Amino acid sequence: MSQWRVTAEHPLRETEGLDHERCAALHNLIVERGWIASGRSLSDLDRRSWWECYGGDAELSPYAAKLSPSVIAFLKTAWHGYAITAQPQHAFFRYLSGLCSPDDLWKNAHYGDDEDDSNKARYVTLYMANWALGASHPLGLVFDQQTSTAMQHMSIQDTNITMNGRQIWLPLELILEAFLDMIDQGKALAVDSSYDGEQERIGPWIMPSYTVCDLDQTLEAFGRLTHAVESRMPATRSNETHRLGDAIRSSELLPNSFAGQFLARARDTRFSHIAPGLRIARQQPFSSVNVEGGKMRPILIFESSQEAYQDTERAPWGEEVHISHFPQPFQSITNFPAGIYLTETVPHGAHPFEDGCKLILPHTIGGNGWARTSDGALFGENTQAKGPRASQVPRSTQLYQQGFNHFIQTHDVQLKHVLRHWADMVEKGKWAVDVDGVGGGIEKWREADTEDHWQDYQLPMSW
Incomplete structure (x- = not known):
């Protein structure tokens, strides 16, 4: 997996749209590391992709019409089955509970009153914010299909800042790499059911x-x-x-x-x-x-x-x-x-x-x-x-x-x-x-x- 991590030796790549191959690899690595650290067996990890979980091409064609090819390729590779079948539930990360359902991809994103429906395909809410952190009107990680950049929002109110036209959004792989860096350094930890410490546990993540x-x-x-x-x-x-x-x-x-x-x-x-x-x-x-x-x-x-x-x-x-x-x-x-x-x-x-x-x-x-x-x-x-x-x-x-x-x-x-x-x-x-x-x-x-x-x-x- 080292070739997928964003480092000086492996910098950002020039791609058309989302670097779906790298982002899916980083997404799956976060899932795998959280899964293992929470005391579960990899043999029990449901590795079905988001695309497969929601019915594939036949069921998702109405949504695919508004998604860029690179986002579709990401959703066809990124694991999502664990989020549906795991008991107890397993959050993707401390701040994000998981990939959104098809019906939620275009909900919650903040659009201006002057924007018509044709432009409302631009912003896709890829990941849901972890509601357990207490934000009012949780939103999540929004991907801009026009610029192929992303921004994390804990609340829909954050869009007043992130969509002011001056904020610089980032490639999705940089945000996922930051999550992995937090895991590497112990800033975000997945813990098993025996954890009895005082840090707030948001299944299965704690933050020292x-x-x-x-x-x-x-x-x-x-x-x-x-x-x-x-x-x-x-x-x-x-x-x-x-x-x-x-x-x-x-x-x-x-x-x-x-x-x-x-x-x-x-x-x-x-x-x-x-x-x-x-x-x-x-x-x-x-x-x-x-x-x-x-x-x-x-x-x-x-x-x-x-x-x-x-x-x-x-x-x-x-x-x-x-x-x-x-x-x-x-x-x-x-x-x-x-x-x-x-x-x-x-x-x-x-x-x-x-x-x-x-x-x-x-x-x-x-x-x-x-x-x-x-x-x-x-x-x-x-x-x-x-x-x-x-x-x-x-x-x-x-x-x-x-x-x-x-x-x-x-x-x-x-x-x-x-x-x-x-x-x-x-x-x-x-x-x-x-x-x-x-x-x-x-x-x-x-x-x-x-x-x-x-x-x-x-x-x-x-x-």
Whole structure:
């Protein structure tokens, strides 16, 4: 199967329409790996294709008239029988329950009021969203037959963003490859009936709040960054050491949490400033907030000497309304340092991500119209507005964020990606180093909204 995985050695292929051969192979591999991990025997796997399950050419001719040849070829190869006969039921993946039935292929997709019936064949809902994740009006993975690209939607409301005319859709094989990457790294796990852990099980998938791979890669990225800085510091540098764990008492963190493990195992540094205007944190502004239901507080990792900017937006009645950077109950803290925070999460909830982070600046950026999130949206733009980009509002929290995530829901950017990027900026000489570590000051971040440097501050889309 290695030849079907999307890698540097096996990149995307030039095909007419959907790369049905590759996508069917990846689809079937996801089914097989989930099936085995859930404790079932391959001899019991119903490998009938979607096309066969729904009656073949004779029964499906009315639907085939609206499907491209490459989509038909995919449905004639992709396994679907298991989804009909398996007891207990077996979901295709954590986010997608399975391929849609023929009658649902063109239901739910969001079309404009000005589009006629002839164009309504264009968007095919190939996979159903997993309704157990609680989205209102679940939709699924929609395939655009005109461009041969796809986009995952947990809710039909997502189409207000994905169909705004500016969002970039992806080849289906890239989305399926991302699912397999999550399985490879333990981010999405199929478990058998003996599983008695606390993670929510959606037959048979669970999603750990972080993985060993997440932690190891974050520690590796931090080590790479600190080495890059220390190797460039002047000879007159201080011999004082700094520890990430000094900012928080061990009693405030669960020892097996991502934050607890990362802060305990991160190497000491011989400098204080880890990025422009950001030093290793010395405080935890949300430590006094009482939390319930297993929710974890935001954890300040790297802080600015300045306070976080308080974003606002104009309400329909004209008043400027404060936008909180964190949900309840953390909104009770209104003044806190700018910096990098591991964001709040419920480790055993439906969307548990302990390694997600947010950079909050002491000022906004985006007013120049260059700064972009990973999905290409301008900071503060109305992503639900169709057509050319509307005016945007500068924001203090969107730097490095994903925007509309193509692969996974409600996940702030992983800390490892930010640290890798910072190491890259130091190694390439785009950030200067002085006796205190990374120089440039907090104003350096304004480069993210300039014509010459915005691409240096935009991370690629990731799950």
